[in-house]
Amino acid sequence: DGGITQSPKYLFRKEGQNVTLSCEQNLNHDAMYWYRQDPGQGLRLIYYSQIVNDFQKGDIAEGYSVSREKKESFPLTVTSAQKNPTAFYLCASSTGTANSPLHFGNGTRLTVT
């Protein structure tokens, strides 16, 4: 079955440490996205990539970094510069064409103490 896999489901880190969240898709989608979800705030776009080796900042990119070396993979690093990293992180992908909806993974809940 095709889909998007995010791992791990739960992640705990100490303040000051960088942490990388994994996102892999086997849907052959060109575009991939990272969103952050906080209670009562909906989803906010962190980074997106429309094609391999290219990515752009979203609305809240500060304190985050990404890479897109392979079509299937779009890892997100939460750096120590991110002031409030505790959140639910969602990865999504789409074909990138005009009417293609986003397909989501099951998310990673990151807790930083």
Place this chain on the structure above:
Amino acid sequence: GEDVEQSLFLSVREGDSSVINCTYTDSSSTYLYWYKQEPGAGLQLLTYIFSNMDMKQDQRLTVLLNKKDKHLSLRIADTQTGDSAIYFCAERVGGGYQKVTFGTGTKLQVIP
């Protein structure tokens, strides 16, 4: 800029219809989507409507779009306890990178 608003909470009795409302501000929206999120999970696409349509029906789901008022609604007929979840509307604005903006989500509680 884009802004999508939803009420935060809706409670209905099992078997009744649920209507979840959404307003958006960008008149250049191309597609509007409804997603469902169950606890601790990602978002699941329920249905979508193209901006030149007024209505779309898909089994128990009916989407109504009032483009003049920039108002979108999702009606769930015969609501079941399994429909309890958070529902997000989202708009896609056309252009080179077609940005998708999500609302804050409406938590639907179905009372048995």
